[in-house]
Amino acid sequence: MSSEDKAAEEQSAGRLRWRLSWLHRTFSAPGRAPALVVLALLVIVRALDPAVVQSLRLRGFDFLEQLALRKYQPLPVEIVAIDDKSLAQYGQWPWSRARLAQLVDKIASGKPSVLGVDVIFAEPDRLSPGRLVNSDPEIPASVAGELSRLPSHETVLADALRKVPTVLAAGVSDEGHPRSAPSRVTMILESGINPRPFLFTHPELLRSLPEITAAERGQGSVDMESDRDGVTRRVPLFIFAEGHLVPDLALEMLRVALGGGALGIVTGSEGVEGATLGTHFLPTDSRGRIYPYFTPSYYARYISAADLLNGSYDPSRLNGAAVLVGSSAAGLSDLAQTPLGLMPAVEVWAQSLESMLTGNLLRRPASMNLIEIAIVLLAGLIIIFSLPYQNPRVAGAALLCIVAILFGSALASFKFSKLLLDGIYPALSSVMVFGVMLSENLRVAEAGRRRLASELQHEREVEARLDGELNAARAIQLGLLPRHFPGPPDRHDLEVFASIEPARMVGGDLYDFVLLDPEHLSFAIADVSGKGVPAALFMAMTKEVLHTATLRYRNALDRVFNEANDKISAASEELGAGGTNMMFVTVFAGILDLASGMLVYVNAGHDSPFVIRAGAEPEGFPLAGGPPLGTVDDFQYSIEHRQLAPGAMVLAYTDGVTEAQDTNRMLYSGARLKALLASVPTIGARAVVDFVRDDVRRFAAGAEQADDITLLAVRWLGPASSG
Incomplete structure (x- = not known):
């Protein structure tokens, strides 16, 4: 082997020794090895994203929404509510479809841009003239004949619905009974890969009667899909049912209000990214759900159906507005638990529509998972390798700064970008890693303290023995000297x-x-x-x-x-x-x-x-x-x-x-x-x-x-x- 080869080999061996020495110094510090193991486990748990982690994250989003409340501003989105006052004046629910037709006529006279009906008319009206004749044989023949010549209440309601662009609600069912093809299918353009594997899927839709759906301009799902804790934080913008992509009620109302343009769904490799409607882009999570930016429930959004029917409310005030019809009466309303408290389901659709119109949808793209995993890893490494654990107070203050930065970043992202960034799991992970590092450093420090105390005790014993020997030697020394x-x-x-x-x-x-x-x-x-x-x-x-x-x-x-x-x-x-x-x-x-x-x-x-x-x-x-x-x-x-x-x-x-x-x-x-x-x-x-x-x-x-x-x-x- 030549001298140059030997020199190169020695240089390579020297570099290897230096790297091994560096690795030993880096990872042999107190607490680093177990803290790195804990950090790896925390990263894996976050990547797997179990239910408990999701629930923790969602509760963190609730806190952000409560901390940075969206201020309510009057918008052309109104709710005509079948409330307690309406039931007191016009009788218990369900009303006759003829009464509902009167209500729709009042609304239509105000010329709203769209009417969304959060009621499914799946069964015939028992008060319809023909059904009255069949249900009561004691009705005189002359009266029965007159009643038979009258149009059914479904027809009356359908005639009223035709006077205004109407979107009817469609519920979901997992029964799987065969149904005929829907009377109307909204055309949805697909961009990217197939979105269906990411969407909520149901075998069947529950619709209103065909006589009524014949008058609709659109049909929207009212499937809310609450989270595991029962809180409605996000609403599926699309579902997949009966072999079709179905938009939700608020999105379909927006489409009809804007002139009935084509809807689009954009899907990437990690899931659904959002919906398109003309120049609008509505961001969703990977499963096609939107996050409405809720406000507390305000009565200003509501118009009592009784006020419209009795003429105390001027329908012209509805001109150009998006109007939703639904119930809010106690015991009748379908209540939803939101991050800001209970509210009728019809208001959830109203606030979803408000968020779409004002660009206030919260954003949670699929890439946020990777970003948050990276944050957990980075914060953990900083805590492991950068904090001065020889001074626990300074290390604790540094941890508080890191936690404050994590929460501050989440709040700033929410407030200024409407971006849902999880600060809770990275903060809790940081605290756990810090706990491992601090406890191990304290253990080592305590062991060192005990060892030092033992050494000091040994030195004291040696010094005491030496002092005894010196004192004895001094006594001998002085004893040798004459004292008289x-x-x-x-x-x-x-x-x-x-x-x-x-x-x-x-x-x-x-x-x-x-x-x-x-x-x-x-x-x-x-x-x-x-x-x-x-x-x-x-x-x-x-x-x-x-x-x-x-x-x-x-x-x-x-x-x-x-x-x-x-x-x-x-x-x-x-x-x-x-x-x-x-x-x-x-x-x-x-x-x-x-x-x-x-x-x-x-x-x-x-x-x-x-x-x-x-x-x-x-x-x-x-x-x-x-x-x-x-x-x-x-x-x-x-x-x-x-x-x-x-x-x-x-x-x-x-x-x-x-x-x-x-x-x-x-x-x-x-x-x-x-x-x-x-x-x-x-x-x-x-x-x-x-x-x-x-x-x-x-x-x-x-x-x-x-x-x-x-x-x-x-x-x-x-x-x-x-x-």
């Missing part, structure tokens, strides 16, 4: 006092003093590098080495330091693992001749002590000596001498004094210490140590102590005989 300080009244030639304030961590400061004999005091102060238990152990070893060597060599401090340096160097190499963490110790040690005040001393890298005398400036020791013990092998330390005056004090200290920090991280410094010692009110070992310690405390108040603070004061009062 020689001075008056036991001795009149010497005053010694020391103080050590360990930092939180165990450190390596030490001080020591011992009377080698009644005339010689050996003292030392030291600071071990580092902190913690190793420094404390190194301090204990240093003290023991110095103490033992001093007892052995006494005034020969050079030999004391040379021996101590060798031993400390060896120990430092062992503890430092070959030099990576070498430990060392700075030491100032001296032997004071209590008879003469002569001090011999050696300084191994330690801060120079001060000599304090009453009435004089503090003096430092010359910068002589050598490096800290444990840093330079075989170094030969030399002895220095200094004569002390009676009452003079040597104050030794560790760098914890001069390097103490305040809250602004400023150092205490040697200059401040020297200035402080110049103002000491009393030259006494304890007084001076307390004076310095209190000033350091004031300076570092509020700041954490980083190092041990150790002070050692040795004051020569003069020869013992002079005490």
Whole structure:
């Protein structure tokens, strides 16, 4: 394989690894996998569109219609109602067809553009003259003869209907009894594929008697096909019955009113799209149903039949109007439950016709299903991949915004485009997906919180054990230091006092003093590098080495330091693992001749002590000596001498004094210490140590102590005989 092929193969493998890594990061986030499963199920349910989802969607449309009410405007659509007033004046229903003919004559005199009759005259009138003769044999022969020569009431009604363009109602029946061909069939032009599989189908139509239908200009179905919950939200604009496409009553009235032009039905691959009538296009759903934009039921639409019959209503007001005749009387009316409440069925046809005339039909094309599925998917993906679940409040606010956008979009589509867009199912789906994501993120967060609490508890236990060990080590460290300080009244030639304030961590400061004999005091102060238990152990070893060597060599401090340096160097190499963490110790040690005040001393890298005398400036020791013990092998330390005056004090200290920090991280410094010692009110070992310690405390108040603070004061009062 060539190098180019290998490079291409490695590049391809790298891209594959990157994609796999991206997929892992994308889908391994808390909640995403189960939320995607839930989202997929919700999309599938919406695609299947079961009855419960449809019912939910339709109730959402009802809410939109109630929220954005269509305002009623007087239109040339009138309802002549056989109401309670009419029944009170002219008797119970059914009326004689002759009475109805009088009513039609009154309407026809007003010259309406069309008359729609929401009554089916399927049976002969029992009050018709011929039927009266046959039903009552006691009628005198002369009267019976006169009655037989009178026209039937069906003929009278048909003659009246011919005076006005009339559309009669046709009901539907699923009985399937053979019937003769209809007297009139409306021609419907078909565009697109066959609409019949999408339409509601009935084997039989229920019509008025042939004598009456002979007078009609058109015939319209009054099949309303309420939804499963009994609410009439949409009306079939076409049905398929007896082998023919049949328009509904309102559409047929509109056709007749506009001059009887041809109707058309437009069908696409997903179902019926709408109807055409001249230049009008009436949108439908996939099953050929229109969605009337209802208004509340208004009495202004109604004219009492009694008012027309008794002449109290001027028929000329009906000129050019579309008039519907139907019942609205209590117990007689066929009531329909609409999104805006109960109303007589005849008003449903009236409002359907109003919506057609004014272009107020609501639109629900078949493509809305795909759009809503896409909305469910998009909203779910945004909720899964974009919301900040590490901040539940912000995520919840984002969800509310998404839900508000979904409902707002549905309302805006309804109000401005009369488009029925479902906002409820996408919103509920979004809430469910959000619930899965939030609960899973909270579960993971709770698990993390518990894990963190466990880790913190473990750390506290470890810290507690460590603190216990440090406290024990600190106690051991302090226990190694001498606590009984020689001075008056036991001795009149010497005053010694020391103080050590360990930092939180165990450190390596030490001080020591011992009377080698009644005339010689050996003292030392030291600071071990580092902190913690190793420094404390190194301090204990240093003290023991110095103490033992001093007892052995006494005034020969050079030999004391040379021996101590060798031993400390060896120990430092062992503890430092070959030099990576070498430990060392700075030491100032001296032997004071209590008879003469002569001090011999050696300084191994330690801060120079001060000599304090009453009435004089503090003096430092010359910068002589050598490096800290444990840093330079075989170094030969030399002895220095200094004569002390009676009452003079040597104050030794560790760098914890001069390097103490305040809250602004400023150092205490040697200059401040020297200035402080110049103002000491009393030259006494304890007084001076307390004076310095209190000033350091004031300076570092509020700041954490980083190092041990150790002070050692040795004051020569003069020869013992002079005490």
